[in-house]
Amino acid sequence: MSKRTTIDAKGAFCxxxxxxxxxxxxLVEVGDEIEVLSTDKxxxxxxxxxxxxxxxxxxxxxxxxxxxxxVVRKAK
Amino acid sequence: xxxxxxxxxxxxAGTIVANGLCRQIGPMLRSGxxxxxxxxxxxxxxxxxxxxxxxFGKIREAELFREQRKVLDxxxxxxxxxxxxxxxxxxxxxxxxxxxxxxxxLVIATGSRIVPExxxxxxxxAHWFYDLEGARKMRDALEKFExxxxxxxxxxxxxxxxxxxxxxxxxxxxxxxxxxxDKTEIMYTYPIGRLHALExxxxxxxxxxxxYNIKYETFFNTxxxxxxxxxxxxxxxxxxPYDLLVTIPPHNGQKVITDSDLGAGGWVxxxxxxxxxxGSTDVFVVGDTTNIPISKAGSTAHFEADTIVDNxxxxxxxxxxxxxxxxxxxxxxxTGMDSGTYVWFNYTTPxxxxxxSQMIHxxxxxxxxxxxxxxxxxx
Numbered sequence: 385m386s387k388r389t390t391i392d393a394k395g396a397f398c399x400x401x402x403x404x405x406x407x408x409x410x411l412v413e414v415g416d417e418i419e420v421l422s423t424d425k426x427x428x429x430x431x432x433x434x435x436x437x438x439x440x441x442x443x444x445x446x447x448x449x450x451x452x453x454x455v456v457r458k459a460k
Numbered sequence: 461x462x463x464x465x466x467x468x469x470x471x472x473a474g475t476i477v478a479n480g481l482c483r484q485i486g487p488m489l490r491s492g493x494x495x496x497x498x499x500x501x502x503x504x505x506x507x508x509x510x511x512x513x514x515x516f517g518k519i520r521e522a523e524l525f526r527e528q529r530k531v532l533d534x535x536x537x538x539x540x541x542x543x544x545x546x547x548x549x550x551x552x553x554x555x556x557x558x559x560x561x562x563x564x565x566l567v568i569a570t571g572s573r574i575v576p577e578x579x580x581x582x583x584x585x586a587h588w589f590y591d592l593e594g595a596r597k598m599r600d601a602l603e604k605f606e607x608x609x610x611x612x613x614x615x616x617x618x619x620x621x622x623x624x625x626x627x628x629x630x631x632x633x634x635x636x637x638x639x640x641x642d643k644t645e646i647m648y649t650y651p652i653g654r655l656h657a658l659e660x661x662x663x664x665x666x667x668x669x670x671x672y673n674i675k676y677e678t679f680f681n682t683x684x685x686x687x688x689x690x691x692x693x694x695x696x697x698x699x700x701p702y703d704l705l706v707t708i709p710p711h712n713g714q715k716v717i718t719d720s721d722l723g724a725g726g727w728v729x730x731x732x733x734x735x736x737x738x739g740s741t742d743v744f745v746v747g748d749t750t751n752i753p754i755s756k757a758g759s760t761a762h763f764e765a766d767t768i769v770d771n772x773x774x775x776x777x778x779x780x781x782x783x784x785x786x787x788x789x790x791x792x793x794x795t796g797m798d799s800g801t802y803v804w805f806n807y808t809t810p811x812x813x814x815x816x817s818q819m820i821h822x823x824x825x826x827x828x829x830x831x832x833x834x835x836x837x838x839x
Contacts, residue, residue, distance in 0.1 A: 392732075395637045396753040397805050398621055398789065399657040406651050406681060407617035410578075410710070430653050433769045437679050437696045
């Protein structure tokens with residue numbers, strides 16, 4: 385059964401939400417999901433751009449009060 | 461019975477905690493109310509940022525090392541006996557010798573390690589400077605290099621996040637001085653969609669690379685290296701040829717962390733402010749070992765260690781925590797062989813690096829010596 389891991393990268397300037405996501409995906413199984421919480425609006429556009437390029441799957445992007453939740457499923 | 465503080469790991473973070481505590485709780489150590497013990501893997505302490513200078517012949521190897529026993533306060537017994545299992549349920553650490561080290565407070569400072577072997581062909585086909593052996597091999601390769609395609613390849617996660625840019629600009633200067641720049645093409649690759657994790661640093665780096673005709677490719681996460689064909693291929697589907705491949709290998713935490721089920725990849729889930737291991741109030745985590753989403757760097761380790769020193773001293777003397785870690789990180793950035801800048805930020809203050817200057821480069825060179833005062837808890 386797939387599992388979801390959450391990374392709270394709110395206010396993380398370096399290495400930042402997308403780098404955290406890339407590193408975290410290396411540690412999970414195909415089918416597992418990573419949720420990244422980010423206060424950087426750039427995450428909402430950067431993440432799908434990278435996910436499409438590399439071949440993983442976007443699950444959802446949800447706007448909360450002052451931050452975004454971006455969920456990606458490892459596809460390969 | 462004396463309160464036992466056990467520090468696992470003799471790098472910068474663990475050493476600052478040990479030395480800083482000695483300065484704050486001297487009377488408790490003298491009376492026997494508290495004792496501090498450190499266990500580590502080696503009798504030497506290495507100044508890791510100095511490795512950047514080794515491939516360029518800009519530092520003597522001996523300058524990177526001091527005896528750990530001499531860096532550490534004499535009141536802290538130091539044992540070379542690598543930890544094999546950290547057992548937080550039973551408040552003990554098992555070591556290679558078979559001994560069980562009991563503690564009242566534990567500080568996990570085991571650090572990170574490069575794992576080039578996690579990417580097919582990387583260990584055989586690439587050079588790096590993140591350990592002494594790699595830096596020596598890279599020095600030999602640079603000595604023989606007479607021009608060609610150079611790829612500087614960055615992988616996630618990695619420590620010292622400015623080092624990839626530093627080595628790129630230093631390579632440019634090195635090739636220029638060697639007289640092979642007109643026969644050389646430098647290509648820089650980065651995992652995310654800009655040239656550096658820090659946006660202002662990325663915005664500065666782009667025009668600088670354009671000025672020096674350094675090519676770049678973003679969204680490049682290494683899938684494999686073919687040492688025979690001399691190519692590197694990304695997960696995103698790009699293949700680049702190289703004559704010299706300089707990589708910043710991906711990192712993991714230490715094996716003892718995963719063997720002890722304390723965190724995936726060897727990164728221990730850690731409270732961003734208290735630096736407690738999540739779920740423990742008697743276990744602190746410091747330096748690269750944490751899973752906190754900030755830079756893995758010596759300065760991070762230093763500022764975290766200072767926080768732990770204040771909190772442990774307060775807990776021992778007054779039974780309360782003293783303060784939170786504010787996420788502070790400070791990094792010098794070498795922008796060539798003769799110029800540098802710096803950047804700092806914390807959880808609430810974004811980075812804003814100033815223009816590079818020769819003076820800041822000299823500060824960095826001075827810090828290469830002052831490091832030993834930091835490790836002793838004096839700076």
